[in-house]
Each structure stands twice: as structure tokens, then as C-alpha cells.
Amino acid sequence: MSTTRSDLAELAGREYAYGFVSDIATDLAPKGLNEEVIRLISAKKDEPDWLVDWRLRAYRHWRTLSEPTWQNVAYGPIDYDEIIYYAAPKAKVAPGSLEEVDPELRAMFDKLGISLAEQERLSGVAVDAVVDSVSVATTFQARLAEAGVIFSSFSDAVRNHPDLVRAHLGSVVPYKDNFFAALNSAVFTDGSFCYVPAGVHCPMELSTYFRINSAGTGQFERTLIIAEAGAEVSYLEGCTAPMRDDNQLHAAVVELVAMDDARIKYSTVQNWYPGDADGRGGIYNFVTKRGRCAGARSKISWTQVETGSAITWKYPGVVLQGDDSVGEFYSVALSAAHQQADTGTKMIHIGKNTTSTIVSKAISAGHGQNTYRGLVKMLRSAEGARNHTRCDSLLIGPECGAHTFPYVEVKHSSAQVEHEATTSKVSDDQLFYARQRGIGEEEATSMIVNGFCREVFRKLPMEFAVEAQRLLSVSLEGAVG
Amino acid sequence: MLVIEGLHASIGDTEILSGLSLEVAAGEVHAVMGPNGSGKSTLAHVLAGRDPYRVTAGRVLYDGADLLAMTPEERAAAGVFLAFQHPIEIPGVANMYFLRTALNALRRARGLDEIGPVEFLKLADEKCRLVEMDRSLMDRSVNDGFSGGEKKRNEILQMLVLEPRLAILDETDSGLDIDALRVVAKGVTSLRSPGTAVVLITHHQRLLDHVVPDRVHVLAGGRIVRSGGPELAAELEAHGYADLEAMPAAGLSALIGPRR
Numbered sequence: 001m002s003t004t005r006s007d008l009a010e011l012a013g014r015e016y017a018y019g020f021v022s023d024i025a026t027d028l029a030p031k032g033l034n035e036e037v038i039r040l041i042s043a044k045k046d047e048p049d050w051l052v053d054w055r056l057r058a059y060r061h062w063r064t065l066s067e068p069t070w071q072n073v074a075y076g077p078i079d080y081d082e083i084i085y086y087a088a089p090k091a092k093v094a095p096g097s098l099e100e101v102d103p104e105l106r107a108m109f110d111k112l113g114i115s116l117a118e119q120e121r122l123s124g125v126a127v128d129a130v131v132d133s134v135s136v137a138t139t140f141q142a143r144l145a146e147a148g149v150i151f152s153s154f155s156d157a158v159r160n161h162p163d164l165v166r167a168h169l170g171s172v173v174p175y176k177d178n179f180f181a182a183l184n185s186a187v188f189t190d191g192s193f194c195y196v197p198a199g200v201h202c203p204m205e206l207s208t209y210f211r212i213n214s215a216g217t218g219q220f221e222r223t224l225i226i227a228e229a230g231a232e233v234s235y236l237e238g239c240t241a242p243m244r245d246d247n248q249l250h251a252a253v254v255e256l257v258a259m260d261d262a263r264i265k266y267s268t269v270q271n272w273y274p275g276d277a278d279g280r281g282g283i284y285n286f287v288t289k290r291g292r293c294a295g296a297r298s299k300i301s302w303t304q305v306e307t308g309s310a311i312t313w314k315y316p317g318v319v320l321q322g323d324d325s326v327g328e329f330y331s332v333a334l335s336a337a338h339q340q341a342d343t344g345t346k347m348i349h350i351g352k353n354t355t356s357t358i359v360s361k362a363i364s365a366g367h368g369q370n371t372y373r374g375l376v377k378m379l380r381s382a383e384g385a386r387n388h389t390r391c392d393s394l395l396i397g398p399e400c401g402a403h404t405f406p407y408v409e410v411k412h413s414s415a416q417v418e419h420e421a422t423t424s425k426v427s428d429d430q431l432f433y434a435r436q437r438g439i440g441e442e443e444a445t446s447m448i449v450n451g452f453c454r455e456v457f458r459k460l461p462m463e464f465a466v467e468a469q470r471l472l473s474v475s476l477e478g479a480v481g
Numbered sequence: 482m483l484v485i486e487g488l489h490a491s492i493g494d495t496e497i498l499s500g501l502s503l504e505v506a507a508g509e510v511h512a513v514m515g516p517n518g519s520g521k522s523t524l525a526h527v528l529a530g531r532d533p534y535r536v537t538a539g540r541v542l543y544d545g546a547d548l549l550a551m552t553p554e555e556r557a558a559a560g561v562f563l564a565f566q567h568p569i570e571i572p573g574v575a576n577m578y579f580l581r582t583a584l585n586a587l588r589r590a591r592g593l594d595e596i597g598p599v600e601f602l603k604l605a606d607e608k609c610r611l612v613e614m615d616r617s618l619m620d621r622s623v624n625d626g627f628s629g630g631e632k633k634r635n636e637i638l639q640m641l642v643l644e645p646r647l648a649i650l651d652e653t654d655s656g657l658d659i660d661a662l663r664v665v666a667k668g669v670t671s672l673r674s675p676g677t678a679v680v681l682i683t684h685h686q687r688l689l690d691h692v693v694p695d696r697v698h699v700l701a702g703g704r705i706v707r708s709g710g711p712e713l714a715a716e717l718e719a720h721g722y723a724d725l726e727a728m729p730a731a732g733l734s735a736l737i738g739p740r741r
Contacts, residue, residue, distance in 0.1 A: 428532060433569035436529050437583035437639065438557035438590065447582065451573025451622065 029086035035059065038186055041086050045155050045189070048162060058175035058185030065179045072371040072403055073311050073340040075284065083249060085187045085220070147203050149233075150195040154222055157193035164195055168226055172255035172292045172319070180251040181288040184220045188253065191221035196231035198259075205461055207236045223254040227262035229295060234265040236461060250309075252287045260295030260322065267460055268316075269468055271308035274339050282310025282339075289316035290346075293325035293354075301328040302345065303459045305468040310339060315373065317346030320354035320385075327356040330456040334472060335368025335400070344374035344405075349382035349415070358389040361453050363472075364400035371403040378415040385412065391421040394452050396445065446473040482507045482678045483528075483548075483647055488539035489703075490527050497523040499703035500539070505647075505696075508675040512689055512714060513682045515700035516722050521682045522566060524700070525651040529563040530556055543647065557583075558590035560646030564636040564653045571623040576635065577605060579623045580642055587643060608641045611671065612664050630661040637668035648672060649680045654688040666691030686718040 029037055038059055042052040067078070144151050150161060157165050175185035192208040208223065227233055250272060256264050266289075275282025285308075291300035302316040312335075318327030329345035347356035362370040376387045393402035408417050426448050434444035450457070450469055457465045483505040490498040497520045505511050515521055527534050528541065530553035541548040548556060571579065585595040596604070609616050614634045624632050633653055640648055653665050669679055669692045681688060689697075689711070697713040698705045699722070707713065 427569075429569045430571055432529075432531055432553060433565065433571070434579075434583070435553040436557055436563050436565075437579075437643065438554050438587040439583055440554050440586065443582070443586065447574055447579070448571060451571055454573040 028084050031084055032081040033059075033083070033085055033187065037085055041187060041189060044086065045158070047158060050166060051158060054170070054175070055186050058182050059187075061176055062179065062182035062186055065182060067179055071313055071342045072369070072373070072405075073313060073342050075311055075340075078249060078284070080183075086189055143203065148197045148200050149202050150193065151206055152193055154188070154191040154193050154224070157195075157224075161193075161195065164226065165193065165224065168224055168255065168257055170255075172257060172290045173253050173288050177288060180286045181253055184222060184251050184253045184288070188220045188222040191223045191252070192225075192237075193223070194225040194233060194235065196225075196227045196233045196262075198228040199230040200228075201231070202233040205234050205236060207238070209238050219248070219250045219252070221252050223252070224257075225255070225264055225266070226257045227259065227264050227298075229260040229262060231259075232263045234267070234461060236267040236269070238269045238271070248282075249284045249286065252289075254287070254289040254316075256291035256300055258291065258293050258295060258298035258300050258322075258325075261297045262295060263299045263301075264291060265301045265303070266291070266316075268302075268304040268306070269460075269471065270304065270306045270312070271471055273310075274308050274337060275310040277337055283308065285309035285312045285314065287314040289314060290319065291317070291327070292319045293322050293327060293351075295325070296322040296351070297324045297326075298322050299326040299328070301326075301330075301459070303328075303330045303456065304332070304343075305456070305460070305471070306331070306333040306341060306343060307471050309341075312339075312341040312343055315344050315346050315375075317348065317375075318356065319348045319350065320356065320382075321350045322354075323351040324353045325351055326354070328459075329356075329358045329360070329374075330459045331360045332363070332453045332456045332468070332472070333361070333370055334363045334365070335370040336365040338367050340369045342371040342373055344372045346375040347377070347387060349376075349378040349385040349387070351382065351385075353384040353386075354382060355386045356388075358387070358391075359455055360389075360391045361456055362391070362393045362402055363396065363449055363452070364393070364402050365396035366400060368400045369403070370401070371405065373405040373407075375407040375409070376417055377407075377409045378412055378417070380411045382412050383414050385415045387415075387417045389417075389419045391419075392452065393421075393423040394449065395423065395425045396449070482544060483680075484542040486540050486542075488524075488527070488541065489537045490523055491535050491537055492523070492533055496537070497534075497703055498527065501700070501704050502539075503698060503705055505678045505680060507646075507678050509695040510669065510673060510679040510681065510692060512694040512697045513680060513700050513705075514684070514686070514697060514714065514717060517684065519700045520703045521684075521700055522651055525563055525566075525649050525680075525682055528556075528649055529553060529561065554586070554590075557643075558587055562640055562643055562645030562648045564633075564640055564648065564650040566651040566653070566655065568624045568627075568632040568636055570625045570627075572625050574623050575619070576621055576623050577602075577619040580605065580619075580639055583639070584642060604642060605638075608638050611641060612638045612668055613660075614638055629656050630658065633657060633661060634664055637665055640672065641668055645672075646676060647678050647680070649682065651682050652684060653681075654683055654685065662688060663691060686714050689714045 029040055035056060038055050039052065042055060170185065173181050175182050194206055196202050225233065225235060256266060258264050270285065272283035272285055273281065293300055300318045304316065306312050312333065316329060320327050327347050331343065333341045333343050335341045344360060345358055347358065349356065358374055360372045362372055364370040370393065372391045374389060376389065378385045389406065391404050393404065395402055402423055404421055406419055410417060426445055430448055431441060431444050434447065435441060449472060453472065457468055460468055485501060485503040488498050488501040489496060501524065513521060523534060527536060536549055543559060551559065581601045588595055605619055609619065612634045618627065618631060618635065624635060627635065636653060654662055657665065666688060672679060681692065681694065693711050697709055697711060699707040
């Protein structure tokens with residue numbers, strides 16, 4: 001009568017559309033990590049002494065740390081000496097405009113559905129494209145410059161705006177923060193930098209597109225966004241990688257700084273290669289993301305849609321320092337096939353009357369394991385602070401799992417913390433109801449799951465909400481069972 | 482249009498339908514009445530293809546085709562509609578979107594062009610008025626937080642939009658006030674046409690005051706024990722199920738239980 005389980009199992013070998021490898025001449029550092037490699041990276045980028053020193057301090061600190069094991073994910077040991085820490089597409093000359101970008105590179109982005117030229121011309125979204133370790137093209141420079149907005153690769157920012165970088169680098173995520181943040185600080189190769197001056201509303205969406213292309217490399221990018229008083233900016237990142245049987249490490253750091261009345265909205269659509277149906281290969285996505293609401297009435301909002309990676313492990317958080325500042329976290333995390341996710345947020349309330357909202361939607365299908373882990377901390381100074389947390393888990397099929405670990409620490413008696421959590425299944429009743437109305441099983445599942453995520457999708461910029469819905473449907477293909 | 486021959490169906494090890502036979506021709510409205518536990522809802526679910534029910538013997542032909550061999554969505558595409566006794570809630574999925582998706586899925590399956598959002602809006606508005614349903618319910622999640630009466634109106638709305646050829650209403654009248662009952666009757670009446678058949682599964686006679694059926698059947702102990710014209714419903718109303726002849730002895734105690 002209905003599709004049999006073996007048919008479904010067959011369907012579960014879902015297609016990953018971005019798994020191709022582009023043949024681009026690449027400049028690689030030797031495998032493994034030591035002070036020589038760090039000096040090499042720094043030299044290749046022609047960095048000032050203070051930055052080399054900072055990297056080396058981070059490296060020396062990293063050497064004293066051991067990899068954390070508290071997270072609810074399982075993976076084999078990572079051999080840090082087998083990783084290549086620097087891979088860059090070989091450019092004959094640094095591109096001065098889009099026309100000068102390597103045609104192979106441009107073809108790769110076309111294939112990913114991100115035509116840099118089109119993006120520049122049509123969509124009104126400024127794009128920074130990062131391949132392996134370096135930024136290859138940043139669009140819309142001129143229009144942004146008119147508004148006074150700086151949006152460039154991290155390397156360019158170090159060259160052109162060293163004081164800004166130096167003042168803020170590590171100010172939100174110090175290199176001592178954790179094992180992977182220390183590693184990133186030692187070896188980060190590029191990323192995006194954005195500075196929005198006081199009172200300026202960035203005239204367009206900013207977007208960075210991350211791509212891992214080379215084998216055996218790690219990607220360690222660093223993003224720094226600064227919004228001065230009254231500034232506003234909306235930023236989106238997208239991520240893909242080729243299909244490979246080895247696991248690849250992605251350990252990024254993102255730092256956001258919002259001054260008085262500033263607003264930063266940071267959205268992520270993460271679709272790194274998740275590994276094959278048997279759990280072979282895929283990206284380890286171990287990322288540290290944090291925003292600091294430094295000014296009064298400032299607001300930082302994280303929205304993430306995590307459908308890729310073999311393992312996703314990250315907690316985009318907000319430090320609510322300024323009085324009346326606002327932190328938000330909206331998340332959809334999908335774990336299908338053999339994917340594992342341990343993700344959530346940290347809201348640290350320091351200022352008076354600070355508020356935070358957490359909405360987490362976790363979907364588990366196949367053998368996927370999904371963990372929400374969140375910390376809400378209200379310090380002694382956080383008079384009148386409020387938090388509302390809502391964690392919903394949706395299970396599809398009998399072999400997946402959902403776990404919730406909320407941590408709450410409150411040091412001020414006037415603080416209010418609310419936590420709601422639900423776990424539900426895509427019920428046979430719902431599926432049958434939709435099918436009786438003529439809607440096929442997969443379309444019905446996708447509809448029900450999208451309904452479950454709607455609250456979060458509504459927070460994404462329009463065109464990316466559509467993309468996120470599509471991605472979710474593709475990722476769920478064959479997950480019904 | 483619908484021919485059921487000697488149908489046996491079980492859930493787990495319990496047989497619920499025990500040799501049920503019934504024929505419904507196009508253009509007809511049939512009422513299937515019977516006490517609780519007689520197998521009325523099982524019949525509805527088996528016809529729609531609900532999973533845990535197992536058919537152990539007999540067959541069901543729909544326009545000559547083997548209905549039981551089709552998936553639920555194939556049955557829907559062929560024109561079979563079930564109005565649920567307990568409509569299902571789908572949080573986060575807008576009622577309007579759900580119904581348009583369903584209509585377009587049916588249209589695709591039938592080789593027709595899809596209907597765009599604007600055109601669909603007109604259609605939905607028109608049908609909303611017909612079933613006297615608050616238009617704002619179209620923008621809410623499917624059945625989520627609807628009252629009992631609103632859910633039933635929504636079922637009738639879906640039925641009118643999807644225009645089935647065989648509509649099965651599973652106790653759609655139960656628990657409704659008189660206004661809602663009138664709406665259900667109006668819906669069935671407007672669906673009534675030479676090419677359409679309706680099976681009204683009901684516990685009470687009162688819906689049949691508003692929709693006069695062509696045939697009335699009494700289901701007891703998993704079989705049709707008596708069939709007749711509309712007068713049979715009136716007879717049941719006057720004397721209750723206990724007065725019937727040819728009742729299986731085992732079903733008796735269930736039959737004379739309290740009526741709702």
C-alpha cells in the first residue's frame with residue numbers, strides 16, 4: 001500500500017549537489033602545524049609584526065590545551081599534523097576587479113549558483129567569496145565605500161585598516177577562549193571584515209560565500225563585524241564543500257561588536273558536505289561565534305539554518321553588556337543520515353534590562369543525533385534582565401535522537417528566565433491526512449517540517465528563506481520511514 | 482462507482498469488518514448508520530487507505546479498479562475524499578497553503594495545470610462563504626486551535642475545493658450545533674450531482690433531516706445487516722437499533738447501549 005522501508009532506505013542516499021571539485025591551481029603550505037608554518041602563513045600575507053606575535057601567542061596557548069570531550073557527538077581522533085593549514089587558489093596577480101578573477105574560479109561559483117558578476121549586477125547583495133583559505137573576490141566595493149561601509153577580505157583589512165582590526169581582533173573571542181578558537185587564532189588565513197560607521201545603515205545585504213575546495217585542508221576563516229553607534233547591518237554567510245571520504249575540519253571564528261543603538265543581524269545557511277549515507281566523510285564544523293552588545297540599546301541577532309556537515313558544533317552567543325541591549329538566536333538544525341549536531345547559544349546578561357530570545361528548532365531524521373545546548377547567564381549587575389527560550393525537537397523515523405541541555409545561571413533576583421521545550425514526531429496521522437488530500441509522502445513531510453521551522457525562516461532575509469526551505473526539502477529526501 | 486464485496490478487515494488480531502458488502506452508484510447519497518463499535522470508522526479508513534488496518538478478505542472496486550491496491554494519494558487523485566471524524570492539526574502550515582498544495586497535487590496527478598495563488602484565493606473565498614467559515618481561519622495553521630465546529634467546516638471547505646467524485650463523511654455531524662449541521666448539509670447538497678457519490682457515515686438520524694439519502698444501510702457487527710430507503714432512517718429514529726431484525730446475536734448488547 002505505501003512505500004516499503006527498503007525503498008526508503010535507498011532514497012535516503014540523498015544527493016549532495018555541491019560535491020564537485022574544481023581544478024584550480026593551488027598554493028599549499030606543508031602539512032602539519034608548527035611556528036614555521038604560522039610564520040609562513042603570516043609572511044605570505046605580508047602581515048605586520050603585532051599580528052604574527054598574536055598568532056604565535058595563540059599557538060603557544062593552543063599547545064597547552066587538549067581537545068574538549070564534553071560535547072554530545074562522537075568522532076575519531078583528529079590528527080592535527082595531517083592537516084594542511086594554508087591553501088590558496090594561485091592567482092597570477094591579485095584581482096583588481098571581477099573581470100580579473102581566475103575564470104576557473106568564476107566558473108566554480110557559477111556552478112554553485114553564485115555568479116559573482118550576476119550577484120553584483122542584479123541582486124543588490126554584496127558578496128565576498130572565500131575559497132579554501134583566501135578571499136577571491138569582494139563585490140560592490142564602490143557603492144559600499146560611498147556609504148562609508150568597509151567590506152573586504154580580512155587580509156585587505158589588515159593591510160588597509162590595521163588600527164580597526166587591531167582594536168577589535170580577539171575582543172569578543174579571545175584566543176584563550178577555547179581549543180578551536182586558539183587554533184583558529186594561530187592559523188586563520190582569511191575571512192571577511194566589515195565596518196559600518198556611526199549612524200550608517202548599510203545600503204545592502206552583505207554576504208560571504210565560503211567554499212572548501214582542496215583535499216586535506218582545514219578551513220580557518222575569521223570574520224569581524226563592527227557596527228558603530230546607530231549603525232545597522234545585515235550579513236549572511238553560505239557554505240559548501242566537495243564530497244570526499246576524509247573528514248575535513250572547519251574551525252572558524254566570528255566576532256561581532258555593536259555599539260550604542262547599533263544593530264547587527266547575522267544569518268547563516270550552512271550546507272557543508274554532510275558525509276555519505278553510511279556516515280563516511282563530511283565536514284567537522286567546529287565554530288566559535290559570539291557577538292558583543294557593547295553599547296546601550298544595541299541588538300545582535302543570530303539566525304542559522306544548519307543542514308550540512310558531518311558534525312556541527314557551535315554556540316553563537318551574545319554578551320549583553322550595554323543596558324537595554326537585546327540578543328536573539330533563531331536556529332534550525334537538521335541531522336539526517338549519520339549527521340550529528342550539538343548546537344545552541346549562550347546569552348550572557350551583564351547590563352540592566354537586557355533581554356534575550358532563543359528559538360531553536362531541531363530536526364532529526366535517519367540516524368541523526370541532534371542536541372540543543374544553551375546557556376542563559378544573568379550576572380549580579382543584570383537587574384531586570386529577561387530571557388525567553390523555546391526549544392522544539394522534531395523526530396522523523398525510529399532511529400534518530402533529540403537531546404536538550406539547557407543551562408541557566410541567575411545571580412540577580414529581578415531577572416526572569418522562561419524555558420519551554422517540546423519534542424514531537426511527524427505523526428502518521430499528519431502524513432495520512434495530507435496524503436488523503438492528494439499530497440505525496442515526501443512533499444507532505446517537507447511541508448510539515450517547514451511548518452515546524454516557520455518561526456525561524458521568517459527571520460531570514462526573503463531570498464535566503466526560500467533557499468533555506470529548498471535546502472531543507474532536499475536534505476530530507478528519503479528521510480520518511 | 483463503488484463496489485464493496487465481502488470485505489473483512491482487522492486491526493491487530495481483532496476483526497472489525499466481517500464480510501461487508503455495499504454498492505454505491507454515481508449520483509447517489511448513501512447513509513451508513515450504526516451504533517458505536519459497529520465498524521463505521523474502520524470502513525471509512527479502509528476506503529481511504531489508512532495504514533494499521535489490514536484487509537484479510539474481500540475486495541473494493543472503484544470505477545472497476547482495485548481501490549485497495551492504491552496508495553492514499555492515488556485514491557485522492559482518483560477522486561476519493563474522506564472528511565475526518567477528528568481532523569488533524571498541522572502547526573506552522575497555513576490552511577490556505579495546505580489546501581492549495583493539495584489541489585495542485587491533485588491537478589498535477591490528473592494532468593491539469595496548477596492554479597496560481599491569486600486564482601486560488603478567489604476560489605477559497607467563494608467556498609469559505611458557502612460554508613460560512615471565518616476567512617481568517619485560512620491564514621491560521623491547519624486546524625491548529627480550531628474549535629470542533631471550525632474543524633468540521635474546514636473539512637467541508639476542503640471537500641468543496643477538491644471536488645471529489647466519491648466523498649466519505651465520517652461522522653462529520655457528530656458534536657455539531659444546528660448551524661454547523663446545516664452547513665455540512667449544504668456542503669453535501671452542493672456536491673450532489675449525477676457524477677458524484679456520497680457516503681454519509683453517521684450515528685444519528687438528524688443529519689438526514691437535512692440531506693435526504695437515496696439509500697440507508699445499517700452496519701452492525703462489521704456487516705450491513707439491513708438496507709432500505711430514507712424511511713429506514715425514520716424507522717431507526719422511532720424504534721432505535723434494537724428493533725432491527727436479523728441482527729447478529731453478538732452485536733446485540735452493543736446495539737442497545739446508550740445513544741449519544
